[in-house]
Amino acid sequence: MEKKEEGVKLLGFWISPFSRRVEMALKLKGVPYQYLEEDLPKKSSLLLELNPVHKKVPVLVHNNKILCESLVILEYIDQTWSNNPILPQDPYQKAMARFWAKFVDEQILPVGFMTLVKAEKSIEVAIEETQELITFLEKEITGKDFFGGKTIGFLDMVAGSMIPFCLARAWECMGIDMISEEKFPGLNRWIKNLNEVEIVRECIPPKEKHIERMNKIIEKTKSA
Ligand SMILES: N[C@@H](CCC(=O)N[C@@H](CS)C(=O)NCC(=O)O)C(=O)O
Incomplete structure (x- = not known):
């Protein structure tokens, strides 16, 4: 074998x-x-x-x-590797996990980074557009520990790697409180839950070094 x-x-x-x-x-x-x-x-x-x-x-x-x-x-x-399944077994739940994963990569990332950094209309409009998109995820996570249910799954890995441990650091560099506890209580709870998971913690880029690099990327993107 x-x-x-x-x-x-x-x-x-x-x-x-x-x-x-x-x-x-x-x-x-x-x-x-x-x-x-x-x-x-x-x-x-x-x-x-x-x-x-x-x-x-x-x-x-x-x-x-x-x-x-x-x-x-x-x-x-x-x-x-069939142990610790990542995608839901139910065909509909599986399709939805894929749907929201694409939404994170294809909608939230470009709007929450490129559009925001460039802020061609205005920074306020860019923030509003990003928050409108994030609201969809807030609805998805409400009442759950993780998008995958009680344990982390496909969408937790996709959205988790992207939102709290990548985009949120760019927003922090720009002084934007994009996912405030008040507006997004479910997502904030989810981020706390993610931080409790050892394999997630092991994969998070060190914050200080990340912020330093992110500042450079933001400057480069602005002037591109
Ligand atoms: N859709 C791809 C995106 C991968 C991606 O954008 N990788 C970046 C690093 S964050 C990269 O390799 N960039 C090099 C380049 O664009 O030339 C995926 O999901 O793997």
Whole structure:
């Protein structure tokens, strides 16, 4: 029988929420892996060879099989190692977890970072637009410990790597209280719950260093 845990490598970047969520999944499943840190934006020839289509991290290599795109990788991990399921078993719940995960990456990230930093209309309008989107997630989390229910799942990894441990740090750099306890009590409770989970804590980029880097990214994005 194939030893599935053999030869798992992850190419990542320390502040990348997309890399962090894959590490969360590997840790949750207890899969040993070799982590190869990329020096973005100076991409290694290995990254360009493994992900010629997008040239981005994360890339997972499992027994010579190459996987790109974090959401695809999460599903692969879940199906390859069946312990501690990440996606819900129910087909509708599974579809909804995928729906909201796409919403985080395709709506909240661009609006809550690019649109906000550029603030072409005004910073107030950009904040309002971001909060309108976050309100959808507030409704989803209300009454639950995690999006996955009692334990962390797919959407917790996707939204958790992105919102509290990536975007919220950018908002902090900009002096914006985007997800106040008053407006978003459910999400604040969820963030506290996430912080209690050891494998999540292990994957959170160190705050001070992250904030320093985030300030540089914000400046670069503003002037781009
Ligand atoms: N949709 C991709 C996004 C990955 C992504 O944007 N990775 C960034 C790091 S946060 C990257 O590698 N950027 C390099 C580049 O854009 O050239 C995923 O889910 O994996």
